[in-house]
Amino acid sequence: MDREETKQKLKSFLVQYLINHKNIDCRDYFKCLNPNHQNASRSMRYNPKDNTVHCFSCGCTYDIFSLIGMDFNLPHFQDQLDKASELFLNSKNINEPKITRSEIIQVAETKTKIVDYTSFFRICAKQTANTDFFQESGISDETIIKFNLGFDPEFSIGNKQQIKAFIIPNGPYGFWAVNTETDLDDKNYIFYYGKDVLFTANYNDSTENIFITDNVIDSIYMAQMGVCSIVVSNEIHLNELVYFLSQQVNKHTYFISIKDNSRLVNYILSELKNFEQQCHLIDLAYPCTGIKDLIVSSPDKFKYRINNIKKLLTITPKKLLAKKQYDTITDENSFMEMYYAKGVFSITTDVITKRKLLSSWIIDSPEDSNFIYLTSIAEWNVISVELDTLTTDIQKSYYSLLPKIGLSENTGNAETDAANLLQIFASRKIKKQDNSVIIINLQNCTDDYIRTLSNKIMQELKNYNHNIIFFGLPNNRSLLEEYGWQVFDIKTDSQENDETYVNSYTVTTNCVSTGKLEFYITLE
Secondary structure, eight states, X not given: OOHHHHXXXXXXXXXXXXXHHHOOOTTSOEEOOOTTOXXXXXXXXXXXXXXXXXXXXXXXXXXXXXXXXXXXXXXXXXXXXXXXXHHHSSOSOOOOOOOOHHHHHHHHHHSXXXXXXXXXXXXXXXXXXXXXXXXXXXXXXXXXXXXXXXXXXXXXXXXXXXXXXXXXEOSTTEXXXXXXXXXXXXXXXXXXXXXXXXXXXXXXXXXXXXXXXXXXXXXXXXXXXTOOEEEOOSTTHHHHHHHHHHXXXXXXXXXXXXXXXHHHHHHHHXXXXXXXXXXXEOOTTTTSSSHHHHHHHOHHHHHHHHHTHHHHHTTSGGGOOOOSOOOOOXXXXXXXXXXXXXXXXXXXXXXXXXXXXXXXXXXXXXXXXXEEXXXXXXXXXXXXXXXXXXXXXXXOOGGGTXXXXXXXXXXXXXXXXXXXXHHXXXXXXXXXXXXXXXXXXXXXXXXXXXXXXXXXXXXXXXXXXXXXXXXXXXXXXXXXXXXXXXXXXXXXXXXXXXXXXXXXEEEEEEETTTXXXXXXXXXX
């Protein structure tokens, strides 16, 4: 009897296994065997057509091998098969199909042959101890076992090229190979081989929120945090998604966190709406470039975001500015030339320091720079006088600065102020110009004004790649953290009461890539 015949024969022993090892009467409904389904009701039943048991409450389905895997803590299918053979066929192991490294290389080069990769996965799983990649990447031993993750130090990607690869199985007939020696920003760091099917993590039908991403790495990290996710990385997966949705018993809320692929997102939205499922677009990774990066750098922020997802939908994430690139500010020189950066930044400081910093930006910026400054008329009058004084001191014309400054007034009405600023943005025709900066003065503004104005502006400018800088007072910091990709606190180094003549300051920021850092700036 070959392997496939053995598998089919062993499946037929499910009833015997349930009776002998579970004391379950298969002629009626019984309590669900899913350990994560905390429900005392009888919602599971045996299906004789395919020799499985299915729960009509949580949606899980098990065959004899998956049950043996749970009961005997055997995560690998070959071990489950061997145990079932020992229990019912008096045979301690069944020879697994052999796939040699040469066959793997052949498959890697053609990318067409469909094979059972079970033995390859077993080899790779045993090699995880030979690399520090998983430990350094923050992937736990439990996650490695749960997803049968592996490592291949000599994985072929064709053309006689080999990489050290992190292997992510996707069922017995497909897998991802991730280059562990390449920056994850490199588009060629991940490869897929074999049958392309939908990847789900931590799903059961009682799950309320399901997250859809196009990156399997993000999904693995989300699963490690206890989050249910689905990977839809291309249009081939849409048929699988449709089938998945058709099998749902309960309604769920789906959150789509996919960047730079509007065509795929539109297809997903269309299918979710066809099945009358609630769905939302959300930038779950904000302010990082990927969900994995956010989890590694700030797991508490990710947990808070997941636990308060519906609340956050009413605040910022679905309206965030599109992040085409992220310019990190890490020292005095780059901070003093922030108008060159592309991104959304928040700065908390006192009023006098804000005026000094803004004045230096306007004076020192290139002639082709465009500033739009939203503030009160009274505050602009003070800035205007300071600019006039400073330009006189350096023998530069104050009036030469005016063409690159667009003033938008803070009237106290957030909707009106946002509309006026956006009108100036459009009329100055700076949409496609590089050196364009929008500066929003939120000092002495209410929280409601800050939220309404910021959401409106960022929603309308989400398709542009400009620099937005929010100024607030120190007590605005917690709110401004919702908007700034990088948040700065500026404090004077002097203890003197009169801050007018202070010119040395400490800047503190939490940078995504480097964590907390400090540097110093001088404002003459």
